[in-house]
Amino acid sequence: MPEQSRSVTFKNVSKVWPGGVRAVDGVSLDVAAGSFVALVGASGSGKSTLLKMVNRLITPSEGAVLVGDAPVDAGPAPALRRRIGYVFQNVGLFPHMRVGENIAIGLRLAGEKDMAARVAMLLELVELSPEMAGRMPDALSGGQRQRVGVARALATGPGILLMDEPFGALDPVTRDGLGRAIRALHDRMELTTILVTHDMAEALLLADRVLVMERGRIVADATPRELLAGKGGAVADALVAVPREQAHRLAELEK
Amino acid sequence: MNALARVPDLLAQHLLLALAALLLGLAIALPLAVFSARNRLVGRIALGFASLVQTIPSLALLALFYPILLSLSALVGGGIPALGFLPSLLALSLYALLPILRNGVTGLANIDPAVIEAADGVGMTATQKLRLVEAPLILPVLMAGIRTAAVWTIGAATLSTTVGQPSLGDLIFAGLQTQNWSLVLTGCIAAAALALAVDGLLGLAEHGIAKRKRGLIWGSLGTLLVVVALALVPALPAARGTVTIGAKGFSEQYILARLIGHRLEAAGYKVRYREGLGSAVAFSALASGDVDVYVDYSGTIWTNQMRRSDVPPRDAIVRGVADWARDRHKVTLLGSLGFENAYAFAMRGDDARKRGIASIADLAPVAGSLNLATDVEFLERPEWAAVRKAYGLSFKSAHPYQPTFMYRALASGTADVIPAFSSDGRIAADGLVVLADPKGAIPGYDAILLLAPGRADDLRFQAALKPLVGAIPVERMRQANYMVDRDSDKASPDEAARWLERGLAR
Numbered sequence: 232m233p234e235q236s237r238s239v240t241f242k243n244v245s246k247v248w249p250g251g252v253r254a255v256d257g258v259s260l261d262v263a264a265g266s267f268v269a270l271v272g273a274s275g276s277g278k279s280t281l282l283k284m285v286n287r288l289i290t291p292s293e294g295a296v297l298v299g300d301a302p303v304d305a306g307p308a309p310a311l312r313r314r315i316g317y318v319f320q321n322v323g324l325f326p327h328m329r330v331g332e333n334i335a336i337g338l339r340l341a342g343e344k345d346m347a348a349r350v351a352m353l354l355e356l357v358e359l360s361p362e363m364a365g366r367m368p369d370a371l372s373g374g375q376r377q378r379v380g381v382a383r384a385l386a387t388g389p390g391i392l393l394m395d396e397p398f399g400a401l402d403p404v405t406r407d408g409l410g411r412a413i414r415a416l417h418d419r420m421e422l423t424t425i426l427v428t429h430d431m432a433e434a435l436l437l438a439d440r441v442l443v444m445e446r447g448r449i450v451a452d453a454t455p456r457e458l459l460a461g462k463g464g465a466v467a468d469a470l471v472a473v474p475r476e477q478a479h480r481l482a483e484l485e486k
Numbered sequence: 487m488n489a490l491a492r493v494p495d496l497l498a499q500h501l502l503l504a505l506a507a508l509l510l511g512l513a514i515a516l517p518l519a520v521f522s523a524r525n526r527l528v529g530r531i532a533l534g535f536a537s538l539v540q541t542i543p544s545l546a547l548l549a550l551f552y553p554i555l556l557s558l559s560a561l562v563g564g565g566i567p568a569l570g571f572l573p574s575l576l577a578l579s580l581y582a583l584l585p586i587l588r589n590g591v592t593g594l595a596n597i598d599p600a601v602i603e604a605a606d607g608v609g610m611t612a613t614q615k616l617r618l619v620e621a622p623l624i625l626p627v628l629m630a631g632i633r634t635a636a637v638w639t640i641g642a643a644t645l646s647t648t649v650g651q652p653s654l655g656d657l658i659f660a661g662l663q664t665q666n667w668s669l670v671l672t673g674c675i676a677a678a679a680l681a682l683a684v685d686g687l688l689g690l691a692e693h694g695i696a697k698r699k700r701g702l703i704w705g706s707l708g709t710l711l712v713v714v715a716l717a718l719v720p721a722l723p724a725a726r727g728t729v730t731i732g733a734k735g736f737s738e739q740y741i742l743a744r745l746i747g748h749r750l751e752a753a754g755y756k757v758r759y760r761e762g763l764g765s766a767v768a769f770s771a772l773a774s775g776d777v778d779v780y781v782d783y784s785g786t787i788w789t790n791q792m793r794r795s796d797v798p799p800r801d802a803i804v805r806g807v808a809d810w811a812r813d814r815h816k817v818t819l820l821g822s823l824g825f826e827n828a829y830a831f832a833m834r835g836d837d838a839r840k841r842g843i844a845s846i847a848d849l850a851p852v853a854g855s856l857n858l859a860t861d862v863e864f865l866e867r868p869e870w871a872a873v874r875k876a877y878g879l880s881f882k883s884a885h886p887y888q889p890t891f892m893y894r895a896l897a898s899g900t901a902d903v904i905p906a907f908s909s910d911g912r913i914a915a916d917g918l919v920v921l922a923d924p925k926g927a928i929p930g931y932d933a934i935l936l937l938a939p940g941r942a943d944d945l946r947f948q949a950a951l952k953p954l955v956g957a958i959p960v961e962r963m964r965q966a967n968y969m970v971d972r973d974s975d976k977a978s979p980d981e982a983a984r985w986l987e988r989g990l991a992r
């Protein structure tokens with residue numbers, strides 16, 4: 232049974248790294264249950280740091296992060312993480328396990344037996360053929376690896392999906408396909424999804440809500456429609472201008 | 487040849503010792519590697535310590551455990567054996583530590599950080615991460631470290647002979663002493679073959695792990711297990727009802743050990759030999775009961791164990807040693823064999839005549855232009871200090887050798903003076919001149935039969951050995967030693983012992 236989707240709340244959260252870098256600076260934010268939020272911003276603006284505080288891969292220096300009504304540090308970290316799917320750019324497939332074993336790892340940790348059917352279903356969910364289950368990860372293409380990573384993250388039916396540039400190293404066609412697939416999964420499984428991406432176009436096309444980060448702060452928080460209408464402020468406008476400009480030029484060419 | 491008959495037994499003991507040390511090394515190194523990977527300070531200390539151990543020569547490392555265990559035993563009121571299996575096991579385990587630890591730590595440090603992030607991300611606990619991800623990923627690197635450790639341990643185990651633990655080193659040390667090169671070669675080849683075989687089996691297991699072939703893994707490890715079980719068979723029943731005869735590492739000792747052994751066998755005892763014991767180790771081995779009987783020399787006990795620097799007449803020393811051994815260690819001095827094996831300064835005959843040197847007193851004024859070659863321990867012995875002080879001796883150079891090579895050094899002119907052994911057959915054979923000791927600085931070295939505390943009231947045992955007392959004149963001992971030491975037509979210690987027996991004074 233998929234876990235019921237949950238909201239994520241940041242209450243005045245900051246992260247100061249040893250050395251004094253203020254990666255996240257007083258962020259307060261509510262991500263409603265079931266929403267698809269994209270987090271964009273320049274490199275080093277603190278996107279990954281903010282994201283990883285949700286599943287406690289990073290501990291905040293100040294403030295609190297809540298999933299549903301409970302602070303994330305209320306229980307042991309492994310228990311929290313098993314309820315949150317996590318996909319990141321390098322995927323981190325376990326190289327000594329077959330694809331099927333990789334996907335089923337969360338089920339195995341939960342002590343479940345008889346996982347073959349679940350694995351086949353998850354492979355189908357990410358549009359991979361069932362025979363992939365027997366392959367080793369090094370025998371997959373980059374896009375296939377990312378799909379396996381997504382399947383692994385969704386195996387236990389988490390309520391929340393965190394994604395950190397999951398399409399970073401992929402070609403545009405694969406990237407587009409995978410993006411659509413994820414949005415479909417989000418809708419079907421009623422997930423709360425936070426997607427970190429560099430690509431404003433991707434954010435606008437996939438998300439219900441786009442957050443723009445700069446130097447540890449959220450400088451814009453709007454729907455794609457509002458952003459395109461120029462209601463996101465200067466930083467957001469600059470980011471939106473790039474894909475809009477490209478779209479116009481492409482349209483010109485087509486005439 | 488009866489040396490070859492000992493190979494299977496020694497091979498078994500060698501294998502058991504080396505594998506036990508490897509297992510203990512693993513048991514320490516694995517948790518330490520995990521701990522080191524998690525905590526940088528622990529890692530630096532652990533690796534530093536393991537590297538330090540590696541720089542200690544293995545022979546010294548083994549020897550060091552003897553005093554350590556001895557004082558530890560004294561601390562807890564006795565009961566910890568300072569000789570034999572335990573010190574060998576501990577020293578070799580320390581030796582096995584470094585390759586396993588280093589490969590474990592490097593392996594853990596080199597795991598792709600993304601894989602670790604994923605393991606954390608899916609909600610593994612630290613233990614699960616170790617078991618499901620880290621351990622399988624570092625297994626190939628770890629296995630390489632284990633193989634290195636196995637080869638090192640098997641090689642270094644040859645040295646356990648010196649602390650009284652039987653190993654293939656028995657053959658090597660005995661062969662070196664008696665210049666029986668085929669014996670040395672047999673020991674070396676057997677040890678090398680053992681190392682290669684174990685390395686090969688572990689290599690197969692490693693291959694099986696890499697290729698995920700369970701059959702190969704269990705096949706190779708299973709073979710190893712079966713071999714260990716086989717090795718255990720002869721090791722077990724030997725423990726009870728067997729007499730252990732000790733011998734230090736030179737020909738005369740090997741011969742006398744056989745002589746004692748033959749008599750005890752004739753009296754119905756089962757015997758085994760602990761040969762190549764270090765001089766310092768032999769007496770303690772006897773006192774602790776690890777060895778039942780061996781031959782030592784009165785002056786050695788007098789100066790080394792009793793720390794006496796006065797030099798009374800020969801029979802007074804023997805009496806003094808007998809009283810001390812009985813009162814302090816419950817060790818029985820059964821009697822003197824009838825000959826002396828003293829340190830006696832010797833020179834090439836022609837050289838001594840040319841320089842007009844007949845005594846150590848004559849030697850003193852010209853010693854500054856002469857080179858001294860000694861056995862490995864002489865320069866550290868109190869006798870050397872006593873002689874040096876009595877005569878004001880100071881040589882141009884002084885180098886220690888294995889006894890065999892000490893004589894070679896003198897014969898070849900590399901050295902001009904050696905502290906020879908007065909019962910050595912090579913004195914006559916090489917035409918050496920023994921220098922007189924007019925000041926009586928060197929104590930008497932009567933060969934004496936010493937019995938372990940457990941044999942103090944064993945009358946059958948004592949009756950079997952009593953006929954040896956006073957029965958071996960120095961000429962016969964020299965002859966017997968020479969039969970073993972000479973370059974051609976060599977006899978084995980066993981054959982020389984039989985020759986001695988035939989002429990035993992009745």
Ligand SMILES: Nc1ncnc2c1ncn2[C@@H]1O[C@H](COP(=O)(O)OP(=O)(O)OP(=O)(O)O)[C@@H](O)[C@H]1O
Pocket residue numbers: 248249252253254272273274275276277278279280281
């Ligand atoms: N473990 C760390 N130790 C010290 N500083 C860190 C650490 N991780 C991140 N930082 C710093 O925190 C800041 C924010 O990093 P973060 O990874 O959150 O940026 P980002 O927005 O995800 O960038 P990118 O788009 O390049 O992934 C950067 O200045 C970075 O150098």
Ligand SMILES: [Mg+2]
Pocket residue numbers: 278279280395
């Ligand atoms: Mg990032």
